[in-house]
Amino acid sequence: MTRDAAALVREFQDTFAAVRGEVARRIVGHAEAIDLLLIAFFAGGHVLIEGVPGIGKTLLVRSLAEALGLRFGRVQFTVDLMPADIVGTRVIEETAGGRRTFVFQPGPIFTQVLLADEVNRATPKTQSALLEAMAERQVTVAATTYELPEPFFVLATLNPIEMEGTYALPEAQLDRFLFKVLLGYPSEDELVRIVGTTTGVEDAPIRPVLDPTEAPARVVALRHLVREVLVEPEVERWVARLVRLTVPGVGGLELVDRQVAYGASPRGGQALLLGAKVLALLDGRPHATRDDVVRVALPALRHRLVLSLAAEASGVEAAAVIEAVLAAARGRRA
DSSP states (O other), X not given: OOHHHHHHHXXXXXXXXXXXXHHHHHSOSOHHHHHHHHHHHHHTOOEEEEOXXXXXXXXXXXXXXHHHTOOEEEEEOOTTOOHHHHHEEEEEEEOTTSOEEEEEEEOTTSSXXXXXXXXXXXXXXXXXXXXXXXXXXXXXXXXXXXXXXXXXXXEEEEOSSOOTTOOOOOHHHHTTXXXXXXXXXXXXXXXXXXXXXXXXXXXXXXXXXXXXXXXXXXXXXHHHHHHHSEEOHHHHHHHHHHHHHTSTTTSOOHHHHHHEEEOOOHHHHHHHHHHHHHXXXXXXXXXXXXXHHHHHHHHHHTTTOEEOHHHHHXXXXXXXXXXXXXXXXXXXXX
């Protein structure tokens, strides 16, 4: 590793650690979730967050945006929300000369860190408004395409305990998320800290790690650095085989054939490698390894597996299938 490359890696590590530390000053617990959100952010992907109400999902996302020095936007998804409420619409504007013209009024999606709160409460038509934005970093209104700001990071939340009035996200949209992160209920000690710190006079302030005027360019540069991390052909082939093992009738695993209806797509392999590259940088290495891939396998694949009816009836979860697939992959030579 050259001196310049080593300096860039140290900058990446320092930025990651500083943002993590700032967020942790306000957020009690959820250390693993914070790391996964940051890994996805620097990998250039989006995140689906699942957790019960009141455990700090919104506060976590807002704190992350503040620590990064980026603009934050929030959309509360409801059954009557329309696509135009998200991406924007054209309105009639009258000029000084009395002439009327259509002018595009941008929606809340034109931000840098977007919280799509309770995304499964909106209808499929409205959910689809996020698809183009997440995949292409642009929106199209009245046949005109508008670029979204860089960086653009979507964090969508799901409420797992209120199913009435919700619409399941289609597999195509779930696949657009790099990771799915689960926020668990706080421990007793964490709950004591939460009720103590949130009922006092002042909230813990967040100091931006990146200058808001320089943050977009810095983030783009750090994301480019992630892409430059090396992956040996043997590791790439191992990731390909790992993804294929999740596909029934293809990977040759009886457990998968019996419990999985649809396996991970090629985007699953991309998520595994991008997450592994971020972990390699955090460890100061210019190359990613199988161990890095294993460490991000669960958040990268859990939302990409569609379990069979037999698995759902037996109470089998995607995490158990992924662990079995990893065990099988470790036992095979590349």
